[in-house]
Amino acid sequence: MLTERQRMILNAIVDDYIRSAEPVGSRSISKRGDVGFSPATIRNEMADLEDLGFLEQPHTSAGRIPSHKGYRYYVDHLDPIYEALPTEQSTLRAFFAEKLNATEQVIQHAAMILSHITNYTSILLGPEVFHTSLRHFQLLSLNETTAVAIIVTSTGQVESKTVAVPPGVSVSEMEKVVNLLNSKLINVPLYKLKSRLYRELGQEMQRHLTNFEEIMSILDNIFVDTDTDQRVYLSGATNMLNQPEFKDVDKVKDILDLLEETPTLTKMMAATQGAAGIQVRIGTENNHEAFANCSLITATYSLDGEALGTIGILGPTRMEYARVMSLLGILSKDLTIMLSKLYK
Amino acid sequence: MLTERQRMILNAIVDDYIRSAEPVGSRSISKRGDVGFSPATIRNEMADLEDLGFLEQPHTSAGRIPSHKGYRYYVDHLDPIYEALPTEQSTLRAFFAEKLNATEQVIQHAAMILSHITNYTSILLGPEVFHTSLRHFQLLSLNETTAVAIIVTSTGQVESKTVAVPPGVSVSEMEKVVNLLNSKLINVPLYKLKSRLYRELGQEMQRHLTNFEEIMSILDNIFVDTDTDQRVYLSGATNMLNQPEFKDVDKVKDILDLLEETPTLTKMMAATQGAAGIQVRIGTENNHEAFANCSLITATYSLDGEALGTIGILGPTRMEYARVMSLLGILSKDLTIMLSKLYK
DNA sequence: CGTTAGCACTCGACTCAGATGAGTGCTAAC
DNA sequence: GTTAGCACTCATCTGAGTCGAGTGCTAACG
Known part of the structure; x- marks a missing residue:
């Protein structure tokens, strides 16, 4: 569907935008080095990518930002062997070194660690009673x-x-x-x-x-x-306020309001319960007006091969997908191991 | 310490400012009717009140806003027979009509009701185990x-x-x-x-x-x-975002961060545990940097005459003291009655 | 024919000056 | 003691002008 060059350019734009939160221009892509073409060439491709719906332009004479479709493509074609930074990994491992012996404590603590490492909001669903x-x-x-x-x-x-x-x-x-x-x-x-x-x-x-x-x-x-009561643990809700796209109170109010509604959260988190691997829901895929500019990444932890609960990270659509997915992968595996140690 | 007229003017200014969140000018006070003097006279008194430290002026040619000392005076001399609106009272009473039979449920629900009625943030401390x-x-x-x-x-x-x-x-x-x-x-x-x-x-x-x-x-x-674990219930944290003084994300971030720290909250709430009646802590009286522009109003509920827990409302210093104090008074009494019914 | 240099054009963001008006402090008169 | 009058202050609003990042298009290049 996309040429190799288009793929690279889209990738570069998403990467850049994730870092800077500002529309990305053809010049800055050209200067990155990994796409060895002149700004003019890149401009042409960008125009094409916009026609195809992968990019958007806030206004003429601004750079491009990824559309939901663009993020989706980016995530679906993400380099699967990306590894989280060693320092982050070690923080995560340190958590499992601590001796915690109640499920609830473990989950609650995991939520805290996760939101601290990622600087996003973590939402964890406790074991499904x-x-x-x-x-x-x-x-x-x-x-x-x-x-x-x-x-x-x-x-x-x-x-x-x-x-x-x-x-x-x-x-x-x-x-x-x-x-x-x-x-x-x-x-x-x-x-x-x-x-x-x-x-x-x-x-x-x-x-x-x-x-x-x-x-x-x-x-x-x-x-x-x-039997329906699945407890939800939230941590780092205020991290949302760090995001430049939410520096306007009105934009973030609805998000925080929704985060206070535990039943809705539970439902949203449970939506992918059981699906294997790491799930990413981008923007409107969350089916909540307030989360139109947020992405939710979730993974499942289990006991005896049966899915027990879900761990998730909520951030802006412009979030560091690769990093977060890697961290969630690690944490969900480790949680699974830890819980089975506790109850075997 | 203050003349009767100064008291009235201070009162009028605080009232006005609580409603409008904008500096109050001499003209608007004069027009209210309850202080029958011309703007010029009121201006003179306002200058005196500022010298005494009850008022502040954001800049020359702006109206006056109450200082912490001004709020303190206002609260200490509040008409003690103020009654909450009948509609609010009935909402509150309706809550007690519901049949809830677990302490935890009662408190949690009370937190929700309280933040909904007041449009501020409610912080309740569960029964002191x-x-x-x-x-x-x-x-x-x-x-x-x-x-x-x-x-x-x-x-x-x-x-x-x-x-x-x-x-x-x-x-x-x-x-x-x-x-x-x-x-x-x-x-x-x-x-x-x-x-x-x-x-x-x-x-x-x-x-x-x-x-x-x-x-x-x-x-x-x-x-x-x-024996130290007192559970804290928070509701309506995002109501803080409704306040015009907190429309700047940076100003509200610290507040919301602190609200996520349950141990700190517990400590803060427990600070007045045992004190009879309704306590008001204005601005820096809370001993927390982040709450410098917030006021906390608390009341205690009890069982068998012994203080069990605390209910509180956190809002901007510019909060509706009379209304909130009245509501807290009602709720704390009713909680006391309800709990003793449950466990006698 | 794909790529690139060049250039005119767009448009938000920033800056600055002037106008506006709410509110003050002071003085003099009532 | 109270008040009318007035000069003064200063945040806010408005509009014009400038800047610059970025685009789209065209023509030339290899």
Whole structure:
């Protein structure tokens, strides 16, 4: 589709623009050395690239900037063997040297490191509780009307939920249920918990319990959120303010607002959950008005070969794709290794 | 210290400036009606107020803006019977109509409501785990080397921590300790837990346990953070960007950065913990460079007459003190009532 | 025929001078 | 003590002029 020379020129323009955030002119490309042509020749090619939709011109007599299509081409044809700087790699490795023994801590800390190294905003999705399994269940009554349910998952996460207990349900009855769950449903994945509960234990419970209906509704209540609730960790949101394209408050306000909306974030991050490798969504590919000038790069970490969560970096469309992709690749692999060490 | 007329003029200037964010001139004060003097007279008084340090002038031929001292005077002499608008009050009340039954949910939701109503940033400090007492303790082994400790407090909060288990410590031994804690230390405030543990149970444990030292170090590990860890909830950070004085990215960057630093926030919020009533800290009174142009208004909510946590609003020094103070007053009282209903 | 030098042209960014007007301080009169 | 009047200040706005980076086009070159 593009000639080799066009490819090189497009590449040079994107590179330059990523560094400078200013429209790139034919002269500066020519001077770089890696494209050995005169400005005039490059101008001709640039005009062609603009016709093809890879470049844009803010106004006549300005240089060119990459269009979304241009970024997309750039990313799709990126040199795959690019390696992050050794200093960055070592910072990242140092993180894994630290002894952290709770999943949540690990993820949270990873988010911080990632935003610090990259100078962009990091968004991490915690382990998908959905796919972990039940390790221990407990119901503790707080007073006459409320109780707290505690679920410990196979990854050592502790989820708790306070629920209302209808009058008439006794402590001893609840204990029966808890014992039943702990003896029969250990190691069942959480997303199967509800159906297994009904299918296998329904009859037995009905026999043992006088307030079957009420107790079932309590359990429903407990498991309703737990299995969709993927915790999202955000770090370095204010790094957005460092970007020259967002030096105008109005432009960055919508972005930061959206970052405060955890449900939306979760949904956005989960969109590529399961896809292998490193995903890049450029500008409008994010399907959010506010992120029209942002790119999101994501990777997945896993446990036992099953995707657990997602790590991502949000930056301007003019972001250092190669560097960030390399770093995310390293971190996702290391997270996978670290988590499996923790829970094997 | 100030004459009645000076007080009125200062009041009028602060009011006007809070609304308009623009330096206030003598003419506009005169036209308001509540100060029945000509611009010339008001000008004279304004000059005096500036000499006294209550007002500042951005430049000759501009109006006056309140100095920190001016705001301080304004706040200290605020009409104490100011009432928030009925519509705002009803929004706030509606919040308490919702049935929420976990402390954490309540606080988090309150933070959201508060930032929405006020259009400022809300910072809430969750119940001080420190002062709640132990309701239930549990240690669950995850694999050979790690275990998860679960602490349920009297307010129904569930705190968990994953800890490393040194080799040689057996499950049965840990169970002994757990049983001991649950039978002897229930209802002991968390901050006394460690000392009680050593004083009362040290001997007994030493008798029962072969690995006394190791187990004690695990317990130390578990209780070390729990008692200082006050969770902070932030909402509406981006509301800062709405303020005209922060329309410059550089000015707001430091503020948002500081808001991301939870430990600093916690410390700042806890600074007035325990003080009765509504506290206002204006500009540099916050002891943070970045908040030099911000004011923080806080109130405390409690349980059983003991301060549990703090709710606060952060805004520009030019913030609607009366309105916010009224709203915080209402919310803190209602929170106190709601929490005591939940846990009595 | 692809490449390049040359040149006229475009247009945002910057600068500077003048006009505008909100607001002040001072003085003198009420 | 209060106020009208007035000269003065100074940030903001406006428009003209300049600058320069960058373009597109044409003609010449190898």
